[in-house]
Amino acid sequence: MSEIENDEYWVERYLAGEATAFDQLVRRTQSSLFSSIFRIVGSRDEALDVLQETYLKIYRNLHNFKRGSTFHTWAYRIAVNQSISHKRKRRLPGLRLSGMSRGDDAQEIDPQDPHSSQTSLERLMRQERNSLVESALQSLPATHRAVLVMCDYDDLKYEEIAEILEIPIGTVRSRIHRAREELRKRLGPMFNEDNSDSDEPGAALGTNSQAHKRSTR
Amino acid sequence: MNRTDELLLSRHLDGDLNPDELEYVDDLLRTDTSVLDHYEQLNQVRVTVAELPREPIPEDMVPRVRRLIDARKTVPLSRKTAEILGRWAVAAIVLVVSGVSLSVYWNHRPPNPKKSVETVEIQPVPAQNHNQPIGSPDLTGLVAAAGEHGNTPIVQHDSVAVQQDAAHEVAVAGDNPGIRLRSGNPPIAPKSIVQNKLELNIEPLPAAFQALLTATDRLDRRHSLRIHVATANTRVMDKMIGLLEKYRTPEVPLARFQEENGQGDPPSVDFLAFVPTNMIDDLNNELSGSFQGQIERDMPRVVDWRSIDPKKIKFVPQPEIAKAIAGRADGLVTDTNHEKTDALKLTIGPNRRIVGDAIQEPLEKLQTHLPSATVDQVIIQLRSDINPQ
Numbered sequence: 001m002s003e004i005e006n007d008e009y010w011v012e013r014y015l016a017g018e019a020t021a022f023d024q025l026v027r028r029t030q031s032s033l034f035s036s037i038f039r040i041v042g043s044r045d046e047a048l049d050v051l052q053e054t055y056l057k058i059y060r061n062l063h064n065f066k067r068g069s070t071f072h073t074w075a076y077r078i079a080v081n082q083s084i085s086h087k088r089k090r091r092l093p094g095l096r097l098s099g100m101s102r103g104d105d106a107q108e109i110d111p112q113d114p115h116s117s118q119t120s121l122e123r124l125m126r127q128e129r130n131s132l133v134e135s136a137l138q139s140l141p142a143t144h145r146a147v148l149v150m151c152d153y154d155d156l157k158y159e160e161i162a163e164i165l166e167i168p169i170g171t172v173r174s175r176i177h178r179a180r181e182e183l184r185k186r187l188g189p190m191f192n193e194d195n196s197d198s199d200e201p202g203a204a205l206g207t208n209s210q211a212h213k214r215s216t217r
Numbered sequence: 218m219n220r221t222d223e224l225l226l227s228r229h230l231d232g233d234l235n236p237d238e239l240e241y242v243d244d245l246l247r248t249d250t251s252v253l254d255h256y257e258q259l260n261q262v263r264v265t266v267a268e269l270p271r272e273p274i275p276e277d278m279v280p281r282v283r284r285l286i287d288a289r290k291t292v293p294l295s296r297k298t299a300e301i302l303g304r305w306a307v308a309a310i311v312l313v314v315s316g317v318s319l320s321v322y323w324n325h326r327p328p329n330p331k332k333s334v335e336t337v338e339i340q341p342v343p344a345q346n347h348n349q350p351i352g353s354p355d356l357t358g359l360v361a362a363a364g365e366h367g368n369t370p371i372v373q374h375d376s377v378a379v380q381q382d383a384a385h386e387v388a389v390a391g392d393n394p395g396i397r398l399r400s401g402n403p404p405i406a407p408k409s410i411v412q413n414k415l416e417l418n419i420e421p422l423p424a425a426f427q428a429l430l431t432a433t434d435r436l437d438r439r440h441s442l443r444i445h446v447a448t449a450n451t452r453v454m455d456k457m458i459g460l461l462e463k464y465r466t467p468e469v470p471l472a473r474f475q476e477e478n479g480q481g482d483p484p485s486v487d488f489l490a491f492v493p494t495n496m497i498d499d500l501n502n503e504l505s506g507s508f509q510g511q512i513e514r515d516m517p518r519v520v521d522w523r524s525i526d527p528k529k530i531k532f533v534p535q536p537e538i539a540k541a542i543a544g545r546a547d548g549l550v551t552d553t554n555h556e557k558t559d560a561l562k563l564t565i566g567p568n569r570r571i572v573g574d575a576i577q578e579p580l581e582k583l584q585t586h587l588p589s590a591t592v593d594q595v596i597i598q599l600r601s602d603i604n605p606q
Binding site for chain 1: 279
């Protein structure tokens with residue numbers, strides 16, 4: 001595929017009347033959008049629903065897409081807002097949807113494979129850990145979870161998040177911080193365990209210097 | 218370490234500090250081990266979230282999306298058509314928004330003991346004839362909808378049915394995707410669908426309507442607050458109300474919607490308050506100092522339809538609505554997710570030049586019903602199976 005065949009190229013082709021160009025847009029964006037939606041809504045089934053609704057909305061509004069804009073950013077904005085909206089509608093008492101229920105993904109250990117035991121154990125531990133993080137993430141209010149996912153999972157800048165959600169940047173800052181604080185409290189025992197297992201002090205910490213995250217972009 | 222310092226730590230992780238703040242935080246990290254511990258844990262959170270796995274997507278996503286689009290097909294607009302219709306979209310937004318304004322106005326009115334709120338029940342229309350030729354202009358429909366909580370459908374009819382599990386969707390007989398409505402958030406329940414075609418003279422927009430536009434502007438404030446509280450503690454609730462009353466702008470009343478959450482769960486309450494920009498920070502600080510838990514704040518451009526008391530809603534009689542709407546828009550479909558919730562969308566049929574008339578006239582008609590009637594949302598809906606191509 002040539003360099004020029006980016007998302008916007010397929011938007012133009014679709015608007016020019018080539019209906020199947022929309023399918024290309026779905027193929028090109030579905031994976032990234034789905035992961036983000038999943039992290040916000042917390043359930044695979046619901047995330048699939050939201051993703052489909054997102055594409056329906058994109059389909060219906062594609063004529064509003066402005067030339068010169070980035071299609072993926074535009075689609076991402078719709079996806080995030082759909083996800084938040086979905087979570088608000090689903091805000092039912094006692095309904096906590098977890099992305100991964102314990103036991104669902106249990107792996108069997110192959111006794112014939114000398115490495116199986118170790119790798120399976122590692123996998124189980126990783127799943128267990130992810131499950132805990134997922135659960136903690138889902139305990140956050142939808143708006144806080146969304147900004148955290150956008151910032152830490154999707155690596156967006158504060159300014160980008162503020163623009164997408166149409167909120168002041170100060171609100172982005174405070175929401176991200178509150179979300180992290182809440183997760184810090186909930187995941188504290190897990191982190192303490194990690195740190196006690198580690199030989200190096202502060203091994204879980206990437207760096208202490210500011211902007212190390214941004215510098216990796 | 219105070220709350221401000223904690224926030225600086227988080228911003229430090231994201232490279233968001235200015236040089237002065239950076240120097241201050243670095244100094245803290247060097248001199249205070251408790252701050253360093255805190256910082257390390259925040260970073261662990263950041264890294265942990267970043268390292269969550271990417272979810273695999275089903276291979277059949279494209280056909281799934283295609284099926285959904287086909288099932289809810291509307292006529293997509295060409296770019297040129299969309300440009301032509303841009304200004305009418307604005308007018309349509311005003312129409313929908315005006316419903317909110319009217320309701321706010323209505324809620325703010327002093328009670329009139331002589332007049333009780335009256336609801337006009339309108340019978341659903343008969344089943345649409347889906348075999349009509351393409352381009353037939355006489356399927357104008359309109360829904361006047363009330364803010365309705367819960368999933369209990371209001372309309373049950375052979376030809377017009379509300380799905381039990383999705384009160385926000387209205388399906389007309391035969392499940393014709395062209396006559397499917399979808400509400401905003403939260404779900405609305407349809408009260409009526411009328412089908413008529415009458416001609417009306419166009420009159421200028423009444424000057425009094427400007428007041429509604431002003432109210433709408435206020436609703437659009439970026440610093441409006443919507444706060445969701447779930448608690449059974451009346452003291453907490455009273456305190457929250459006290460704070461909001463203290464800070465809200467006096468022109469717009471505090472809107473409140475209480476939702477019973479069932480056995481054993483505390484009720485949830487949604488508040489909608491409009492707070493002057495210069496008071497936002499003070500209120501935020503007081504809220505932060507007084508409450509913990511799920512408090513959603515700073516949600517601009519959100520109007521919660523549920524904040525409108527359904528008892529305060531009166532429906533414009535069917536003939537009046539019909540006169541106002543019908544016959545003027547023969548190619549307009551609005552997606553009811555207007556900008557207050559998600560987005561408003563117009564889809565236009567072949568006779569798009571008269572769409573503007575169709576939008577303006579309902580505004581005038583609604584205005585003439587003040588103060589005796591309000592609606593919280595008007596949806597103009599026309600068949601979308603009119604394909605100009």
